[in-house]
Amino acid sequence: MAAKRLVRVLCADPLSEKRDWEAALSENATEDGTTLLVRYGNESDTTLRGPLFSTLSVPSHLLQRLNIELLITTLNIGAGAIRESAEDVRDAILVPSLQTPISSTGRTGFVTYPVHRALVYGEGVEACVAYGQLAPLLEQAAPQEGEEGMIKTALSLPGQTANELSRESGAANVRFAIVDESLASKAIGTLRASSSNSSSFSHLWQASGVSDIVDWLTASSKGNTPLESISRSGQPHLKPAIHDLITSLLSSISASISAEQTRRTSQLVNSAIPETTRHDLQQSITNWSAAAHSDLRVSLDAAFASPTWRRTSWWRLLWRVDDVGMAASDVLIRHFLFDAERGMIYLTGHLSALGFLKGRGGSTELNPITTQSTYGNHPSTSSVAQGSASATGFDPISLSETLGHSELKARITASSGIDVSSPRPWLLGIQYARARLLYTFVPSLQARAQTLLLQCLSTTAVTSALAGWTYVALTGVGVYEAGAVAALGLVWSLRRLQRKWEDARSVFEGDVREEGRMVLRDLESGLREIVETGERHELAEEDVKAWEAARRSVEGVRAELEKLKQGVT
Incomplete structure (x- = not known):
């Protein structure tokens, strides 16, 4: 699975020898499509296999410093994604469904697993074609406040460097990146071969575009460290990823309230x-x-x-x-x-x-x-x-x-x-x-x-x-x-x-x-x-009052969220 190889280069330490956990994420690993949760831990920790996903502990400085976990799963969108709605695409990306057996007869069920941020990664020409169909919906999938940086897309094309493609397409932005995982893997191997190859490592690493992914993860995890988590006023900072998630949920709730009121009003108008x-x-x-x-x-x-x-x-x-x-x-x-x-x-x-x-x-x-x-x-x-x-x-x-x-x-x-x-x-x-x-x-x-x-x-x-x-x-x-x-x-x-x-x-x-x-x-x-x-067929008074109460609650949460973001109590 291409995503596992990308996670391997993100978590690998180029100053140390190759570890056993890298083999589990290398290109020779079995690509059975099993969902995998990668988190910081000792390499000696036993890999856990659960009904929803397997857990792999990795002694990665990136995971430790940013205090994050990475969930590797497939994107559950049908082949005709062009017919999907923007809301369905957004939900499929930010709230992936994990498959789990529910009986001895072989039937399976799905459990939603919300995430703070999502990286949609594809490799090869087929992935680029699929992204061409998905791009319009991705542009509409995060129009709400707080979702601008929650979904990022990365594509890998062999034989092209990330910088060249970015200059040609003008796609270097917060929501899109060109990544060449093979260059990143070659850069890590070069530095591991000899510490004198640092300049070659830096050149290959920047050309691979993986640094854009690292910067995106770092920006979303500010405030995770003890020094960053405290503001000048002594109040705790709110992590950008959590702030964006809460803001996105509030925007989604507001949109749902308005959509329901519009639907009910239109239904009454049509029946009149x-x-x-x-x-x-x-x-x-x-x-x-x-x-x-x-x-x-x-x-x-x-x-x-x-x-x-x-x-x-x-x-x-x-x-x-x-x-x-x-x-x-x-x-x-x-x-x-x-x-x-x-x-x-x-x-x-x-x-x-x-x-x-x-x-x-x-x-x-x-x-x-x-x-x-x-x-x-x-x-x-x-x-x-x-x-x-x-x-x-x-x-x-x-x-x-x-x-x-x-x-x-x-x-x-x-x-x-x-x-x-x-x-x-x-x-x-x-x-x-x-x-x-x-x-x-x-x-x-x-x-x-x-x-x-x-x-x-x-x-x-x-x-x-x-x-x-x-x-x-x-x-x-x-x-x-x-x-x-x-x-x-x-x-x-x-x-x-x-x-x-x-x-x-x-x-x-x-x-x-x-x-x-x-x-x-x-x-x-x-x-x-x-x-x-x-x-x-006027709207029921209790329904109107319920919608207004829900909107007031959302605005109250927004106000408290803004105070918490600024470190004000």
């Missing part, structure tokens, strides 16, 4: 309803609202001009007072917003098909505005509608109270066969409004008609009795005078009946129209709110 669709739906709601208001006006005008409603004229109350409730119910059942309700059901179905009504299964959830409105107390209710309670003698109740009144719901279900509290897949505002008018205002109107008729008959009877008493009790009062008193009472009571009843009918008509306008306005507002806010 397009704005063009929302605009089309808003236009459909506008068209429906215009048609519904027109239907309300035309239908009620026709209903209140129909023969059925004319049967409730004041002069017909004397023999048709019991038909008032039936006539008012017929007006509401046949003419109150039926075309608008059908259009609203179609529009709601369109919204449901697009997913706007997900999670709105109940009737109350589909009518957040209408079910909470109290008729007669609504801010936009007209003065005519507000006078309905006094005019009809009945205090209107809200829809929420209507739905909560079990006896009233039972009456509605028994009469119409419709359970107004059961869930429906559409908005039920019109149905609620019709039910409220039928079972609150219609009985009130019926009671008002009977009350006024009773008052009229009572007044007529009292004035007639007064006329008879006047005729009998008072001398000189004739039949004509007594009849005038009775006629006056009759005319006054009938006039009062006409005026009061016509006012009650007008108030009822105004209440029905106002109720229709209110329910259409509330439905339009509710539909627009659903279209505007529905299916927006």
Whole structure:
């Protein structure tokens, strides 16, 4: 393995004889691809073989001085590295995976082994071709803060000196080096042959380019010695390799946080309803609202001009007072917003098909505005509608109270066969409004008609009795005078009946129209709110808080790292 030979020349002592440990790293060693950890120690120490890697102790001054260990392993990147991402390449280099057996069946697993810095070394023309594919990704693999010097590449080409190639390619930098291991090995052999060959050793050693690797290792290990580890202020220095590793981890964490937030945001945006669709739906709601208001006006005008409603004229109350409730119910059942309700059901179905009504299964959830409105107390209710309670003698109740009144719901279900509290897949505002008018205002109107008729008959009877008493009790009062008193009472009571009843009918008509306008306005507002806010899928508040807390933690670690780097506590 070429990397073992490079490690041999890095760790060898040219002033001493060749040691036995060099044979383990020489070109004649078995190249079985086994991961090897080289560390400082006595040569007599036994080589350890573990499930992940073998350990070789080397009495190298370089390892002792820099206080480092060297892990020799293969680069686990596929043949199509050009298709790999920059993050995958960086992780494969800085966090190599070591193979280990996990069962007696021959299966193997992988254990990650993070390192502080990595040297990617290749030998020969094939290595240069592979590096040509890997170079663009290597340029992107360490763009983050602290990773500029963590990955270095070295190539060895036979027959070329490092200085020549560096001058030709301009590649002499902190991340790339040209190395000729054979020249370095020849330089060591020359000096070992005779100490007088020091000049030749120096020339060959510099030409080999191995000194660039040594300088890179030295720069990454400053602060390892006792004298270098203490700053002028008496505080410990942080090793550059450790500082770069921590900085790289912090940068990677920050990038991961931003990437996750971007991914979640993009996912939510892609799953949301397009704005063009929302605009089309808003236009459909506008068209429906215009048609519904027109239907309300035309239908009620026709209903209140129909023969059925004319049967409730004041002069017909004397023999048709019991038909008032039936006539008012017929007006509401046949003419109150039926075309608008059908259009609203179609529009709601369109919204449901697009997913706007997900999670709105109940009737109350589909009518957040209408079910909470109290008729007669609504801010936009007209003065005519507000006078309905006094005019009809009945205090209107809200829809929420209507739905909560079990006896009233039972009456509605028994009469119409419709359970107004059961869930429906559409908005039920019109149905609620019709039910409220039928079972609150219609009985009130019926009671008002009977009350006024009773008052009229009572007044007529009292004035007639007064006329008879006047005729009998008072001398000189004739039949004509007594009849005038009775006629006056009759005319006054009938006039009062006409005026009061016509006012009650007008108030009822105004209440029905106002109720229709209110329910259409509330439905339009509710539909627009659903279209505007529905299916927006905003980020969860707890996720945003978690990301912000993670960023604050990263910034706090950066600040402490900077203080430690400068020797400040």
